[in-house]
Amino acid sequence: MSANTNNNVPVLETQHLVKRFGGLTATNDVNFTLASNGRLHAIIGPNGAGKTTFFNLISGRLKPTSGKILFKGEDITGYSTHRIARLGISRTLQIKSVFDALSVEDNIWIAAQAKMAGWHPLRSARHFPDTQRRVDKVIEEVGLQEIAKREAGTLSYGDVALLEMGIALASDPELLLLDEPICGMSPKETQRTVEKIVELSKLVNVILIEHDMEVVFDVADDITVMAQGGILAQGSPSEIASNHEVREAYLGFDEDDDGELAIMPNEQDIGQPSKGAHSNG
Amino acid sequence: MSNAAPTGPARSLRTPEQKLAIFNRVLSAALILFFASAPLILPLVTNNFWIGITAEIMMWSLFAASVNLLFGYTGLLSFGQALYFGAGMYGVAIGVAQIGLGFWPAFGFGIFCSIFMALVTGSLAVRLTWHYFAIITVVFSLIFYFLALTMSSITGGDDGLAFQLPPMFQFGDTEISLTNSTLQYYFIFIVVGLCFFLKWRLLASPFGRALVAIRENDVRAELVGINVYMMRLASFVISGFFAGVAGALFAFFGRYASTSYMFYHVSGEAVVWAIVGGAGTLFGPVLGTGVLIIIREELSLYWDHYLLLVGVIIILTVIFAPKGLTGLINSTVLKIVAPKHNPDTEAQSNLADDKARQPAE
Amino acid sequence: MDLVFALAINGLIWGLIIALIALGLSIIFGLLDIINLAHGDFFMVGTVLAWFIVQSTDNFWLAFILVPIIGLLLGAVIQKLVIVPIKGAAALSIVATFGLSIILQETVRATFGPAPKRLLPPVEGTIPLFGIDYELYRLVAAVISIICLAAFFLFLHKAKLGTWMRAVRHDPETALALGIPVQRIYTITFAIGFGMAALGGVVAAPITTVDFRAGVDILPFCFIAVIIGGLGNLQGTAAAAVLLAFMEGVITAFADPVVARIASLLFMSAVLLVRPQGIFAGATS
Numbered sequence: 035m036s037a038n039t040n041n042n043v044p045v046l047e048t049q050h051l052v053k054r055f056g057g058l059t060a061t062n063d064v065n066f067t068l069a070s071n072g073r074l075h076a077i078i079g080p081n082g083a084g085k086t087t088f089f090n091l092i093s094g095r096l097k098p099t100s101g102k103i104l105f106k107g108e109d110i111t112g113y114s115t116h117r118i119a120r121l122g123i124s125r126t127l128q129i130k131s132v133f134d135a136l137s138v139e140d141n142i143w144i145a146a147q148a149k150m151a152g153w154h155p156l157r158s159a160r161h162f163p164d165t166q167r168r169v170d171k172v173i174e175e176v177g178l179q180e181i182a183k184r185e186a187g188t189l190s191y192g193d194v195a196l197l198e199m200g201i202a203l204a205s206d207p208e209l210l211l212l213d214e215p216i217c218g219m220s221p222k223e224t225q226r227t228v229e230k231i232v233e234l235s236k237l238v239n240v241i242l243i244e245h246d247m248e249v250v251f252d253v254a255d256d257i258t259v260m261a262q263g264g265i266l267a268q269g270s271p272s273e274i275a276s277n278h279e280v281r282e283a284y285l286g287f288d289e290d291d292d293g294e295l296a297i298m299p300n301e302q303d304i305g306q307p308s309k310g311a312h313s314n315g
Numbered sequence: 316m317s318n319a320a321p322t323g324p325a326r327s328l329r330t331p332e333q334k335l336a337i338f339n340r341v342l343s344a345a346l347i348l349f350f351a352s353a354p355l356i357l358p359l360v361t362n363n364f365w366i367g368i369t370a371e372i373m374m375w376s377l378f379a380a381s382v383n384l385l386f387g388y389t390g391l392l393s394f395g396q397a398l399y400f401g402a403g404m405y406g407v408a409i410g411v412a413q414i415g416l417g418f419w420p421a422f423g424f425g426i427f428c429s430i431f432m433a434l435v436t437g438s439l440a441v442r443l444t445w446h447y448f449a450i451i452t453v454v455f456s457l458i459f460y461f462l463a464l465t466m467s468s469i470t471g472g473d474d475g476l477a478f479q480l481p482p483m484f485q486f487g488d489t490e491i492s493l494t495n496s497t498l499q500y501y502f503i504f505i506v507v508g509l510c511f512f513l514k515w516r517l518l519a520s521p522f523g524r525a526l527v528a529i530r531e532n533d534v535r536a537e538l539v540g541i542n543v544y545m546m547r548l549a550s551f552v553i554s555g556f557f558a559g560v561a562g563a564l565f566a567f568f569g570r571y572a573s574t575s576y577m578f579y580h581v582s583g584e585a586v587v588w589a590i591v592g593g594a595g596t597l598f599g600p601v602l603g604t605g606v607l608i609i610i611r612e613e614l615s616l617y618w619d620h621y622l623l624l625v626g627v628i629i630i631l632t633v634i635f636a637p638k639g640l641t642g643l644i645n646s647t648v649l650k651i652v653a654p655k656h657n658p659d660t661e662a663q664s665n666l667a668d669d670k671a672r673q674p675a676e
Numbered sequence: 677m678d679l680v681f682a683l684a685i686n687g688l689i690w691g692l693i694i695a696l697i698a699l700g701l702s703i704i705f706g707l708l709d710i711i712n713l714a715h716g717d718f719f720m721v722g723t724v725l726a727w728f729i730v731q732s733t734d735n736f737w738l739a740f741i742l743v744p745i746i747g748l749l750l751g752a753v754i755q756k757l758v759i760v761p762i763k764g765a766a767a768l769s770i771v772a773t774f775g776l777s778i779i780l781q782e783t784v785r786a787t788f789g790p791a792p793k794r795l796l797p798p799v800e801g802t803i804p805l806f807g808i809d810y811e812l813y814r815l816v817a818a819v820i821s822i823i824c825l826a827a828f829f830l831f832l833h834k835a836k837l838g839t840w841m842r843a844v845r846h847d848p849e850t851a852l853a854l855g856i857p858v859q860r861i862y863t864i865t866f867a868i869g870f871g872m873a874a875l876g877g878v879v880a881a882p883i884t885t886v887d888f889r890a891g892v893d894i895l896p897f898c899f900i901a902v903i904i905g906g907l908g909n910l911q912g913t914a915a916a917a918v919l920l921a922f923m924e925g926v927i928t929a930f931a932d933p934v935v936a937r938i939a940s941l942l943f944m945s946a947v948l949l950v951r952p953q954g955i956f957a958g959a960t961s
């Protein structure tokens with residue numbers, strides 16, 4: 035799919051990105067680069083750090099105060115949200131957001147059609163076989179075959195989350211932005227969704243905002259830590275876990291602890307070995 | 316549609332939804348058939364007066380359909396559709412009476428005026444949503460209502476602007492014009508029919524689905540790549556076009572135009588017709604318009620204050636049947652074709668089902 | 677010049693009365709999230725009730741006391757009967773109040789009659805005011821309106837109920853968590869909204885005509901004031917009502933009153949599109 039596009043040009047690059055709300059600087063001179071390398075990139079940071087705002091800037095829902103956003107080398111700063119979406123950036127919202135009165139299938143159909151064929155006012159919506167094939171494929175990818183005909187408004191919380199990911203995937207994006215996808219889920223739903231995210235990250239470039247540290251340190255290949263609108267640290271999970279600045283500023287753990295971050299997952303808790311997160315443990 | 320449905324093996328091949336769809340198709344066909352043959356059958360059962368009423372019902376249905384496209388499908392409640400109705404109506408009247416246009420050019424001019432108005436006001440109005448959209452549409456329609464009142468040399472103000480009906484076609488000495496009441500009826504039938512056909516095609520197209528998506532969740536719609544502003548504007552202009560066609564037809568029908576049709580109460584009536592009939596369905600507004608106009612025509616003969624009943628119907632509909640008459644009919648039919656304890660029903664009434672299941676998951 | 681002056685004063689006084697009515701509209705919008713298309717008719721019902729009471733008792737001041745109370749009661753009943761059941765369908769509230777408007781107008785037409793009537797002012801006579809003989813009652817009406825406006829804002833900021841109303845408007849969920857009876861506040865708000873429109877009705881009855889269509893005329897004006905003042909900004913609404921009525925009064929001296937109305941509406945559209953928070957945003961309510 036997309037992870038194998040030209041590796042020299044980063045999928046996403048922001049240059050000196052700044053967003054102010056009145057006196058509050060929600061995004062503070064962020065220089066962020068995401069190479070197209072099929073790695074799962076997570077953004078963590080305390081509440082109010084500016085993570086969602088960062089996504090809003092990338093997806094065009096907010097206009098930056100200054101700075102630039104490049105997508106595959108194209109300057110998309112100031113583009114409208116729908117245009118950015120059609121270029122290949124999809125996202126989910128922190129508060130789940132789907133088309134309630136439409137069936138699961140039609141939810142995904144809308145997103146697929148937006149990218150593939152557009153809104154021909156005088157042709158029947160049934161006569162777009164390519165869109166339909168795409169819909170069937172996505173439904174299978176996110177595993178919603180059984181409930182494809184159900185109205186989205188009647189789904190369980192976990193299914194809505196999967197559907198939202200399906201909608202985001204339907205347009206065959208090159209970059210998928212997930213904003214706290216497992217927030218508020220039961221452990222079972224969490225596990226299913228996390229597995230899905232890991233699968234997806236092999237197909238699409240994914241940036242994942244997540245609060246659940248166990249999950250982040252478990253699945254992420256790279257981590258960016260944000261605090262007060264800026265980037266505090268960046269690196270592999272092990273690097274982040276041992277980064278003193280991160281501990282002090284964000285995690286607030288005492289240095290005289292035994293050196294192990296309390297947020298580090300225990301193998302018993304998660305039920306599967308995590309990759310590299312324990313290198314300093 | 317019989318109660319034997321659940322037991323018959325041949326019947327059980329169809330889900331209740333499919334049966335409902337069939338029922339709706341039959342109902343729509345019956346409706347179309349009725350309008351197509353009204354001038355032939357109505358004189359058999361009642362007097363010719365009702366042919367005119369039926370023609371009126373068709374025109375006002377189109378007007379209600381314009382509200383429905385915006386509210387039922389795009390999620391924008393316009394309380395100012397009378398402006399575009401008025402534009403179509405005055406376009407025709409001014410075209411004929413002041414500019415001296417013939418029948419078809421005047422018709423075209425009326426439609427052009429309404430589309431133009433919708434484009435200009437809509438490009439501003441669709442920047443707003445919800446209550447603000449409702450308010451600004453009323454405000455725009457009021458501005459033009461007052462303007463039309465002041466420019467009475469052109470519009471005739473409250474008295475209106477009457478005109479002589481120009482001929483539709485002229486072959487040598489023979490003129491064909493709407494003064495022939497049967498011709499007038501079928502002219503209205505065909506024009507309204509074409510508009511409904513257009514609406515049906517639009518709604519079955521990707522465009523129509525995109526409108527529904529916007530109605531359901533405009534943020535998500537924008538995020539999947541729909542240009543929400545342009546789609547809303549397109550919907551607004553098409554809706555203005557429908558209102559304008561209705562107004563133009565009404566001008567020909569009454570041979571006059573009047574500012575009183577531009578007041579916000581007329582817009583409100585269209586909203587009421589659409590909602591009482593059932594917003595978000597193709598023929599719901601026809602049903603609502605039909606029922607309420609028949610009530611008006613019948614009841615007003617015996618009871619001066621029949622509007623009290625209309626007010627009560629509006630409130631009862633909003634409280635007990637927010638999906639309107641169509642919704643009532645559909646749920647009744649569903650109850651009949653899928654009685655309780657039928658496994659089909661349970662799959663279908665998933666809402667209650669899911670409420671119970673959700674916490675367990 | 678005298679005429680301009682008289683029209684300007686007329687506008688000002690009318691604006692004070694409108695402020696009362698528009699405040700009712702604004703609190704209903706702010707708290708219940710309802711566009712009340714029947715609000716003009718609440719005012720009209722006030723004028724008609726005043727007419728009936730004066731007709732049977734010959735005592736205007738009794739009407740002045742009774743009408744707002746009847747308004748409160750009617751408001752509470754209507755909120756329970758019509759507004760509570762549609763809580764779930766916010767978009768339809770505008771339709772329900774349209775139906776309500778029809779019912780109120782038709783009820784009045786059936787009982788009071790279709791013909792407009794006049795109510796004599798309780799205080800007659802004129803006083804000389806800057807060179808013109810000005811109708812005394814109009815000044816009385818202005819004073820009454822000012823007192824009522826002051827009482828309203830005092831109530832809102834000092835009384836416990838008023839504080840609760842502001843809390844509910846600000847954040848209904850937190851208010852509920854704090855033990856404020858939110859549902860009852862909704863009813864009370866709607867009742868007060870009706871009560872204020874009815875109060876405006878009594879005060880205005882002697883200087884306008886009592887007519888079942890009076891609400892249709894006054895409703896757009898109230899909306900203009902609410903929007904220009906800023907939805908939910910009550911001081912702004914009151915100020916906008918007075919300023920606009922004054923402006924329309926002055927324009928009326930030179931041009932068709934309809935032109936004045938068009939100007940207000942254009943101003944209102946601009947505010948809606950450019951500054952939907954109203955022109956006084958920043959001031960608190």
Ligand SMILES: Nc1ncnc2c1ncn2[C@@H]1O[C@H](COP(=O)(O)OP(=O)(O)O)[C@@H](O)[C@H]1O
Pocket residue numbers: 055058060079080081082083084085086087088
């Ligand atoms: N639209 C907005 N207007 C004003 N302030 C905002 C807006 N969006 C976010 N903020 C503020 O910016 C800061 C960062 O918010 P956000 O990006 O949502 O944080 P996070 O997602 O990291 O928890 C917060 O202080 C928040 O209050």
Ligand SMILES: [Mg+2]
Pocket residue numbers: 085086087128
């Ligand atoms: Mg966030």
